[in-house]
Amino acid sequence: MIRFVVIGHRAPTTGEFRLDDICGGAGRLDVLVRCINSTFFLSHDLRKDSEIYLVMQGGDDAPKTVRFYGPELRYLNPDERSTAALIRNALIKKVSTLECMSSPGVYISRMSLGELVNNLASRCEFVYLKEDGVDVRGYVFPENPCFILGDDKDLTEEEENKISSHLCSKISVGPLSLHADHCIIVVLNEMDRRCGLH
């Protein structure tokens, strides 16, 4: 399983946003939905061995974590609006302590970044995507990587500390600083090539 965690610093935690304005009014939810697209879409196929966690830290009901789980995922289309609608369906669900499903392969919980990282630590190795990391092309991927990225904002020092308290590598995707969803494409392309498919 290839996992991504994207931190939505101002991403909404209630369903009270307009699908017409996910870039402005919805705390840059557009960045997160593009990360979902990058995580799963192949040409006429889905990457079923992938999973992405969106840590939503904005709005009145923060934090919440929305999880898209490849093996079970249905009703995902590549466009931003319909993916934002899947997230909104998750956010309007009443959620107490346990994670619950809002549609096939889409889950919602009240996990914070700290809780999520502690929860995942036993199952995967964290790989933090950051400009000053080692080049992904020379990097030896762990068996169960969990790549961590910010949205349009870098991780805060406090957030970085939560990750670095666990075993964590730091990698970069190239000489220029890219959008989060573009970073995911470069990482997955590198992993595809390591599978010896080319």
Place this chain on the structure above:
Amino acid sequence: MIRFVVIGHRAPTTGEFRLDDICGGAGRLDVLVRCINSTFFLSHDLRKDSEIYLVMQGGDDAPKTVRFYGPELRYLNPDERSTAALIRNALIKKVSTLECMSSPGVYISRMSLGELVNNLASRCEFVYLKEDGVDVRGYVFPENPCFILGDDKDLTEEEENKISSHLCSKISVGPLSLHADHCIIVVLNEMDRRCGLH
């Protein structure tokens, strides 16, 4: 200048589509707007040395070609909806034989794929992105490449013939077949690395 040509086989040529439904009702315009995003966006910056031509072949007023020209480009945001609105603004403009501007850096013309390719041939070398091409990592880029891609459909034999009548290389981006916008990311990442920035 790095150029991309994306062929929108069913992409609209009138402004009569809804921004709420660019994936379904607008002939997969969503694919084209994501290609624009990939062509230009860096983290907190734009690739001003890039240009993309969208060859729109659907609807009642086909063909039309919408051109986004990096050096002059303004009002481009990364989300799909606002980019689709820029395209719609171009499509509702009255256009006769000459190309005309609809907003800074966005141009519209009645060029067909054949005319566009003939027009570009003296200024750049075509590079066709296709699964059976040579790996981009071993490919020596020409000085002024013009990468050609289909939208969610492959190029027809007739379209391929229009390109291959000119000097043309064929490259692939990796072992798996990717969405057009994801291919652009991989190509640009490879070009960034060749610039010796890393």
